[in-house]
Every structure is written in C-alpha cells, then in structure tokens.
Amino acid sequence: MRHDATPHHTSVSTLYLSAPEAVELIRRKGLAACLAGIAANITEDFLRWESFDKSARVASYSPDGAIELMPIADDATYTFKYVNGHPKNTRLGLSTVMAFGVLADVATGTPQLLSELTLTTALRTAAMSAVAAKALARPGSRVMALIGNGAQSEFQALAFQHLLGITEVRLYDTDPAATAKLQANLRPSGLVVTVCGSTAEAVRGADIVTTVTADKTRATIITADMVAPGMHINAVGGDCPGKTELQAEVLTRGRVFVEYPPQTRIEGEIQQMPADFAVTELWQVLAGREAGRASDAEVTIFDSVGFALEDFSALRFMRDAALELGVGERIQLIPDLANPKDLFGTLRQAGAGEAVVQGQVHRLQAVA
C-alpha cells in the first residue's frame, strides 16, 4: 500500500526477519560463518565501548520468570531486544528463552529491522563466550566441559570448535534426554563427544568449563574443589537475581571478567560477592588496556550475563546478511503517510468513497 509520492514523501518500511527466515539465512551463510561474523562484530563494537549509550536492562519480574528490554545506542544506530526467561516453559512445550529485537535509525527514530532473536541470541551468546575465551583461556585449549545441555548448548560447542579450536566436549546435564539430544546434534560436527555421569567427571581435565544451566535458583553447579589451575570458566547460565551457577568460593580462585559491571553485579555470579568485589571489564582486555590471563596456571572466569551491546552486534550482522542474501520481507509497521502532518489522512484515504468514520458519515450524508 503506497500512496502517491509527494516531493517530500519518504517511504517507511521495516525489514522483517521471521524465525523461519533467520533459519534460512543461517543455513545459507553457514552456522560457522554466522558465529564468526557475529564474533567479529562483537569485537569491533567492544573496541568502541565508550561510543555507546549504555544502561542496565529493564526487567519485569514475576513468580514464573522475567521479561526484559535491553536498549543501547551509538550516534547512528539504536537497538533493543525483548527477551524472557521462564524456566518452567519447557514443561508447557515452550522455550525458556524467546526473543526478538529492533534496529532503528537514531537520526529519525525509524525502525529499520525487526528480527527474531531467539535463535540469534543463542548464536550471539556463543559468539560472545568464544570472544571472551579467545582473550582469556589458555592458548591451545582443546577440551571443554559443557554443563547444561539445553537449547544453548549446541551453539556453545560449535562456537568453541570453530572459533577456538576445541576438539572434545565433555557433557553433563541432570536430564539425560537433553544430553542425548546434544550428543545426536553434535554427531556430524567432528567433535569428540564424551557423555559424563556428573559435573565433576565432566570438568576433570577440561581446559574450559562452560555452564549453561537454566534453573532459576541459587545453584552451585561448579564447586571450588572442581577448579584446576589454568582453567577458564565460562559461566553463562547465571543471569538474573537469585540465579547463580558457581559456588561463591570459585570466584575467589581466579580473576573475574565481566561485560558491564552495573548489570553483572545485579545479575551475574558476583551478585554473591560484596559490591566492591574486584572485576575486570572484558572490553578493557580486548582493547589492551587491562591484562588478560597472567599465566598458564591462572584461573580465569567470564561471568557472562548477556549485554545489550552483543545484541546490537548481532542485529547488525543479521541486517547485513539479510540484505546481502535478499532474505526477509518489508512490512508496514509504521504508516506510510503522503503528508506526515496528516496522520488522520490515513483513515480518510483508505476509506475512498466508503464510510470512514462512524458518526461522521451520518452527518456527512445528512449534509449532502
């Protein structure tokens, strides 16, 4: 529905990428290429950290979960993500995490892209973990323990395979069906997959330990006795108040790296620690302003909660890939007005000769 162009008429449409279209996009580009592309964008955006207008996410908590909005902007581009976290959803046949997001033009406020972000969040979280591990894990890390084998786990395994060179994953989940699903999904990957009987067994001998559990409880998935010298811990699952995965003592065994401290102190593993607990911002390490790993024996901990900037990076990637491949469709989320001061005209024009506005029409007929 386009109206006649006037000299000043600017068409407003939003590129819409549905979940099936995101699948198509990822299939056509290849998952490894998508993970690499998002990781490259994350690195690029983290290196210009100070250019962003940042804020902690806005969460609405209820007994069953949380719904969050995660906005961020630089001078040119604004993005936000809508994301929920409802651990009991899987019992209803629904995903624990569902998400979508928007990329908009700062100069005019026009929403340019509306995209699914459920699948994309899994990719960006895995890409973020790999970017952090590249900066923090021992070079030559080959074995990763993967604790929590739910919806995010395949993406973590494949991101660490493709971006870090991990060759073996050691799996554990309290739900054996989740582990069996992960094992089956990883079969074609070329990764050596070892199913373990406990977290302790999976962690033993691992260079990297990734936790992606979903229970909304103060859990202690990893205890201090499991931590070995040189280990990198990628703690992904603990990401809201009251939800942690690491025993507090684990956090004292090495250096802790975070995305955005104001958010991580509320949501991350370090919510268990005093407000002045020392952390290092990951962007400072990437930018060479702070040291990363000091020695092969040091324990490094990435206390990841997921920050809006990573979604900014992912939305940029999805937009560019969608435009490159011609995936997605144009939708009219915003009215396309011939005269922007005449919003009411959109009702009049659509009506043509018919009844436009009830109540008016009767008077119109009476007058005519």
Next chain:
Amino acid sequence: MRHDATPHHTSVSTLYLSAPEAVELIRRKGLAACLAGIAANITEDFLRWESFDKSARVASYSPDGAIELMPIADDATYTFKYVNGHPKNTRLGLSTVMAFGVLADVATGTPQLLSELTLTTALRTAAMSAVAAKALARPGSRVMALIGNGAQSEFQALAFQHLLGITEVRLYDTDPAATAKLQANLRPSGLVVTVCGSTAEAVRGADIVTTVTADKTRATIITADMVAPGMHINAVGGDCPGKTELQAEVLTRGRVFVEYPPQTRIEGEIQQMPADFAVTELWQVLAGREAGRASDAEVTIFDSVGFALEDFSALRFMRDAALELGVGERIQLIPDLANPKDLFGTLRQAGAGEAVVQGQVHRLQAVA
C-alpha cells in the same frame, strides 16, 4: 511452517497488526467506537492503578530526538511501546512520532500481539485527554481551543466531540497549512470549526484549551494572561525534558493533575517547577480518593506526558478488536519448536536432506 505436534508441543505465533490493518480495524469499528473503547479501558486500568508494575520510560536522547521504551505489567499481561519523537522528521517527509508495541503473556513471556502504535497512540492520547477532561473540565463545556494542528489534532477534536460533547473547536497553528488540513479533515464531523489568527484569539472564550505542539523547545504557547476562570487546560505537547508549552506561571493558576509523577516531573510542564510542586494523580480522582474540580471558577490543568498504562489499555483494545473482527495475521516471530530444548533442531529440521551447517556437512560426507 508447523512441525509435527508432540504431546507437549505448544504452537507459538504472534498476532501482527500492521499500520494498514489498524486502519482497517478502525474503519470497521468506527473511530468514535475505538475512542470510546480505549477510553473505557483506560478508565478501567487507572481504577486498578496499584495492580501495575510501573516505571518511568527508558529514553535514549540524541541531538535530533528521543527513542523511548515504555514497559508496564500487571499479574497477567505485559506490554511495552517503542516510540520516537523527532520534531525535524516532517521536513524529511517522516512522522514526528512513530510507534509500535507488544502485548505479552506474563506467565510464559510469549509475545501475543505485535501492533502498529503510531495511529493507535494518537487515539489513546486523545482518549486519555478526554477521560481526564471528563473528570476535570466544567460540565457542559462546549468550546475547545486547539493549539497545534499537526498529526494528533484531529484525534483530540473528535475525542472531545464524541466523549465530552464539544461542539466548537477554535484552531491555531504557526503553520497555516496544518490548520487548513485540520479544518478540511474536520469538515464532515459536524463540529463548528473556527480558524484563529493567534493562540490568544483561539483561547478567548474556550472552556477547554488543548495544546498539542511538537517543537522540542521550552516554549510558552499559553501565557498566564490567557487563562480564564473555569478553564480546563489539556497540555499534551510538552512531554520530554526541555520541551514545555505552558508559561510556568500558568501552573500556579490552578490545580495540576498528572498521570505518573516520577515521569511527569522529568518530562511534563512541571519540570519547570520545584521537585515538591503539588500535583494530584489523576487515578486518585477517578477512584474518588482525591477531589477533582472544586468549583466552576477553578482552573484545572492536565499535564499529560503519556504513560505506559495508556498503551497497555490501547493494546488490549486493539487485540480484542482484531480477534473480534479477524483483522491481522499470524507471524512466526518466535521459532515453533517441536522440542523446546532443541533450538538447534530448527536448523536441522529445516535442512532435511540438505546442507544444514557449513563445515559440519563436509565432515558428515567424509564419515558416510
């Protein structure tokens, strides 16, 4: 794209109402019925004010404008609105204000409705103004001055006609073309329309004064000398830091009523006043807990900035009307997963016999 149902499979789709579909909905129900329906929902929701998890909107300011997210929730329903405000947009042929919003299920986080809100915001703002005026303006008010004849003005005029019984509107705008457009759009309404040469002329003799200007400046559209006893001032346009329409002195001439004080003190006309300037919350008046207008001579001022609850009310209306009329379409913003723990499966299933994940496939062929 539906996959085979499993015992626990729950289909996830979002009802999408585009701008043209919202036009269709409004045309089929009638604008007066839509204004009345949204006003009824606003009243209902304001009466259960304390059931809502409220917060001031989250704004991202840039030199040219603002992009805001406005979330709110009760126990069952969560909504948010994305809205921009870019006064220079009309020069580019774009709307000053563009908006869309989502209504979601609190229990699971599922987004149930994605709707255009550019047009709907104009309706809900006008409905809100009418709800406030019904409680605050002199009974029997018949003449309204309408200062600012842009995109929102028709909706204000028609809401006051249909919901309050206004019979005459007196128009003024610095842009005569805007006034001419409003006058033409109101021709079939049955309202007596008087075009005035200045704000002072338009305001003289008016029972109600509505200001809906868009300039992002500390303006003084209404000065204290224009205020007559018994007048109700409906100040709609001043709605962000640095943007006001009333001379500060006007605010001392009567009682000031607001939506949500923490937001209004930042964004409303009262940003010009001390932090402890006395205001009355409109919901308290609607609920009978605070007095409204005290006498026919009192001046009442509704310092409206637009609060998330009004969008909640409007989104409920649009959802119910869309379902009733069968308007809108189902979109797959969220992946429809046969097994919610198997997000990765969405890539595998879509691939069927083809290449699913680049890099994996080559290994698969090598193994086979």
